[in-house]
Amino acid sequence: xxxxxATVGPVRVATWNVNSVKQRMPRLLSWLEQRQPDVVCLQxxxxxxxxxxxxxxxxxxNRGYSVALHGEAQWNGVAILSRVGLEEIVLxxxxxxxxxxxxxxxxxxxxxxxxxxxxxxPNGREPDSEHYRYxxxxxxxxxxxxxxxxxxxxxxxxxxxxxxxxxVFDPDAYIGQTHVTPPERAALAxxxxxxxxxxxRDRWPTERVFxxxxxxxxxxxxxxGMRIDLVxxxxxxxxxxxxAWVDRLARKGKGPSDHAPVIVDxxxxxxxxxxxxxxxxxxxxxxRGSRKxxxxx
Numbered sequence: 001x002x003x004x005x006a007t008v009g010p011v012r013v014a015t016w017n018v019n020s021v022k023q024r025m026p027r028l029l030s031w032l033e034q035r036q037p038d039v040v041c042l043q044x045x046x047x048x049x050x051x052x053x054x055x056x057x058x059x060x061x062n063r064g065y066s067v068a069l070h071g072e073a074q075w076n077g078v079a080i081l082s083r084v085g086l087e088e089i090v091l092x093x094x095x096x097x098x099x100x101x102x103x104x105x106x107x108x109x110x111x112x113x114x115x116x117x118x119x120x121x122p123n124g125r126e127p128d129s130e131h132y133r134y135x136x137x138x139x140x141x142x143x144x145x146x147x148x149x150x151x152x153x154x155x156x157x158x159x160x161x162x163x164x165x166x167x168v169f170d171p172d173a174y175i176g177q178t179h180v181t182p183p184e185r186a187a188l189a190x191x192x193x194x195x196x197x198x199x200x201r202d203r204w205p206t207e208r209v210f211x212x213x214x215x216x217x218x219x220x221x222x223x224x225g226m227r228i229d230l231v232x233x234x235x236x237x238x239x240x241x242x243x244a245w246v247d248r249l250a251r252k253g254k255g256p257s258d259h260a261p262v263i264v265d266x267x268x269x270x271x272x273x274x275x276x277x278x279x280x281x282x283x284x285x286x287x288r289g290s291r292k293x294x295x296x297x
Contacts (some may be wrong), residue, residue: 010268011084011112012036015156015229016250016261017043017120017212021077022055024257029059031250035263036270038083039111041118043158045069045077052079070107077104078120078157084112096141099134106142108149114237115150117142119157124178132178135160139187147194155196156231158212158259161188163198167227169210172289179228196232199264203244204276208285211246212259216294220251223281224291231264240266245275 014037018024021042032040045052049069060067066086071077080086087110092102099122108117122138125131146155161184165171174180192198200209210225219225231244243265251260265271 011038011114011266012263012270013039013041013116013154013156013231013266014247014261014263015041015043015118015158015231017158017229017257017259019044019046019257019259021045021047021052021079023255025055027250027253027255027257028056031247031261032063032065035247035261037081037263039116040065040079040081041116041156042079042081043077043118043120045071045079046074047071047077048073052077068107068109070104072104075103076120078107078118080107080109080111080116080118082109082111082116086111093138093141093145095144097134097137099131105138108145110150113152115153117146117153117155117157119155119159121158121160123160124184127176127178127181135178136183136187139184139191143187143191143194146191146196151234152236153196153234154231154237154264155191155233156262157229159188159228159230161185162226162228163188163201163230167209169224169226170286170288170291173291173293177293179226192232195234197235197238199231199233199238199241200227200244200246200262200276202238203241207276208281209246209276211262213251214294215258219294221283222286223283224286229259229262231262233264237266242267243269243271243273243275246277248277248279248281 064083065081068080068089070091089109105120122135124135211229213220213225247261
């Protein structure tokens, strides 16, 4: 990684797969007012850039945010919102693979002296499929970009990988599924081997923490989820972490995304060292092997 750059004071960084920013607009604006993040990485915006600006440009500017966008219609789409600077914006992964053409899955910028990558990793669909091989190639290309970038870095977003069996509600339910296979986890581990720390798991090594719950079959209310939205920080940035938590409140209520935001506070924690999940779920852990995924026969 390259030499460090100048930093600013305390910063709250968040990542959120909003699953359509148009559908989530009122909730997003309310959440920005409530949580006051300085840097926000969004995934699955599902809007071309002009439409995003028309929908949210004025609202975000009034709240002090500059915006870096890499969007497309109906699918994918990523963004970075920043109140601490937005420099050296790069859209996509230079030289990265497409399916067959490059997709709007990554945007990076320097915010407050930290290189921020907002990523939406391909799903993979089925093990050993073309989509799966594309996912692994995409992750390898992302690793090269991060390797050659600044030393102060955060890679965050929807990784579509649960790092370990502890990051799914029941490993037995995911047998034969993507998100948990050894090659996917190895690709994520190779990215982390650059010196990136999974800051939520570092702070809460043994806690039950999920960030995604299927809309179907009451999965959220039963806390049957996965932890696939990650914040990976290089050592200089990870050393500044004072709080790291999942904002489960944003997954509640009417019309939510199926993902919850992940919030990380650097240098200061305005809400204290809270977490790992706020508010905590009331549903107990289930017996292993007792539940299947909604799409499973």
